Amino acid sequence: MSRTPLMTPERVRRTVTRLAYEVIERNRGVDGLLVFGLKSRGAALADRLADALEQASGKAIERHALSIAGFRDDRDGDQAALPDDAPSAEGRDVLLVDDVLFTGRTARAALDAVLQYGRPKTIRLAVLVDRGHREVPVHPDFVGKVIPTKHDERVVVDPSEPAVYLED
Ligand SMILES: O=P(O)(O)OC[C@H]1O[C@H](OP(=O)(O)OP(=O)(O)O)[C@H](O)[C@@H]1O
Numbered sequence: 001m002s003r004t005p006l007m008t009p010e011r012v013r014r015t016v017t018r019l020a021y022e023v024i025e026r027n028r029g030v031d032g033l034l035v036f037g038l039k040s041r042g043a044a045l046a047d048r049l050a051d052a053l054e055q056a057s058g059k060a061i062e063r064h065a066l067s068i069a070g071f072r073d074d075r076d077g078d079q080a081a082l083p084d085d086a087p088s089a090e091g092r093d094v095l096l097v098d099d100v101l102f103t104g105r106t107a108r109a110a111l112d113a114v115l116q117y118g119r120p121k122t123i124r125l126a127v128l129v130d131r132g133h134r135e136v137p138v139h140p141d142f143v144g145k146v147i148p149t150k151h152d153e154r155v156v157v158d159p160s161e162p163a164v165y166l167e168d
């Protein structure tokens with residue numbers, strides 16, 4: 001297996017900052033914003049994006065991890081219990097965040113999973129990398145970078161650096 005760098009840590013940081021400003025522009029601010037990172041690897045990115053939103057807006061941003069277990073249409077699994085600190089999404093602007101968008105099945109499952117939290121006013125999707133090969137009609141609202149890939153390659157976001165690699 002070979003690993004090719006696609007985005008350096010500096011590039012990822014700049015991209016996350018740009019995404020934060022795009023979210024603020026689209027939502028006309030951050031009031032009512034509720035950020036959900038898709039478990040498991042979207043949660044680290046959601047934290048970074050929420051931090052960037054706080055820095056850009058000067059306001060606290062509520063963020064949570066969203067389990068999509070039990071909502072996949074292509075995998076079996078039991079639904080995780082709602083966490084004790086589950087927020088209400090009723091009437092709020094929900095931002096779903098994931099590191100990689102591929103077939104779109106995770107994001108589709110997240111649309112079902114998030115409705116356990118109430119009925120949001122809007123639900124939008126932000127991803128760091130869109131690598132194509134969609135199998136369901138999911139389109140992201142905010143994209144860090146579109147990276148065309150072969151189907152059998154893998155895009156890996158290392159949350160600790162953070163950096164993006166292509167593995168084949
Ligand atoms: O668009 P899709 O085809 O659904 O692929 C994208 C998903 O794949 C990865 O998660 P993975 O399923 O590997 O789970 P993990 O985050 O728990 O590692 C990634 O973090 C996205 O959530």
Ligand SMILES: O=c1cc[nH]c(=O)[nH]1
Nearest residue numbers: 100102153154155156
């Ligand atoms: O390339 C891929 C495909 C699915 N999920 C990932 O994180 N990367």
